[in-house]
Amino acid sequence: MSHASLQPIHPHLLATTHAQKVLVIDDVEMNATLIASVISTLCEVQTATSGTEGLQLALQYNPDLILLDVLMPGMDGFELFRRLKSEPRTAHIPVIFLTAISDMSAEEVGLNMGAADFIAKPFRTAVLLARVRNHLELVRQRHLLERLSHSDGLTGIANRRYFNTMLSREFSRMQRQNQPLGLVMIDVDDFKAFNDHYGHLRGDECLQLVAQAIAQCLQRPGDMVARYGGEEFVCLLPNTPVSGALKLAHDIQTAIAGLQMPHVQAQATDFVTVSMGVAAATPQEVPGSHQLLALADARLYRAKRGGRNRIISED
Structure with a gap:
């Protein structure tokens, strides 16, 4: 394995970190601006001065946290909170109520409605900062747990459960848009023999390198690679005809060959290789996502039986 080494995780493998975002909604513009200036050291901030504007910005901006004044003309804070929680795209966002009400x-x-916190005005700067910081940390931890639940522990790429979720979601989206969905099923050739000869630690490193090489071949943010099981991987390619999926498969084949990982027990060459099954179709051409997956898997099986280190993209 001297010719290959693990590199830092590629952006396609795990969700990248981003600056956290807070939306401040207060009908008094001076108050909203003051709050924004206080917390701007912690996060990106957007402000709104009405319930209607706040609802629109919450949908567009997708903030991590909302600071919401209760007493506003027209749509007050409580009514806006109800609307935010009834909208699937904003229901998950924690809300801190801000109010001068002493009652x-x-x-x-507010707390019984499900608010994350309640801050009385006039507020102390240190208290506002501490509470916003604490709630943003809770959000960050929740996002981290979500990413970990979607990731394969060994390779860092998506796991099978997350792939299945995304496959169903993308198939439905392609159905609405009448666009093709591409799949590339990938299997490391003679991996059991590799493990038996080199040991399981080397086997784990082999899978990590293969996962990394595949991920680095993906060029679009919407594409994803997942570990499907054992030494098997799968690429999900929205808006991709079979020609595009086949090109990716050839890129992957070249990338794996470039790793030059010795495999003296391999049947095809003296290095680690992969076999691939490629399929792509519009949702109108196949009855469901599982049928498309089965088609790619059947072609992978034919590639394995046909001598390994090859790509099958047609019946």
Whole structure:
């Protein structure tokens, strides 16, 4: 394995970190601007000065946290909160209520509705900063747990469960748009023999290198690679006809060959190789996503039986 080494995880493998975003909604523009200036050291900030504008920005901006004034003309904070929680795209966003109301019942109402916190105005700068910081950290931890639940522990790429979710989602999206969905099923040739000869630690490193090489061949943000099981991987390629999926398969074949990982037990060459099955179709051409996956898998099986280190893209 001296010719190949692990490199830093490629951006396609895991979701990249981003600056956290907060939306401040207060009908008094001076208040919104002041709050934004206080918390701007922690995050990106957008402001809105009405409930209607706040709802629109929440949908467009997709903030990690919302600071929401209760007393606003027209749509007040409580009504906006109800609308945010009834909208699937914003229901998950934590909301901190801001209010000058001294009545404790208002705080009780807000918290019982599901607000993350309640800050009384006038606020102390240090308290506002601390609470926003704490809630942003909770959001960051939640996102991290979500990413970890979607990732394969060994390779860092998507796991099978997440792939299945995305396959179903993309198939439905391609159905609405009448666009082709491409799949490339990939299997490391003679991997059991590799493990038996070189040991399981080398086997793990082999899978990590293969996953990394595949991920680095993906050029579009919407494309993804997942570990499907054992030594098997799969690429999901929205808006991709069979010609595009086949080109990616050839790129992957070249990338794996470039790793020059010795494999003296291999049947095809003296190095690690992969076999691939390629399929692509519009959702109108196949009855469901599982049938498209089965087609790619059947072609992979034929590639394995045909001598390994090859690509099959047609019946």
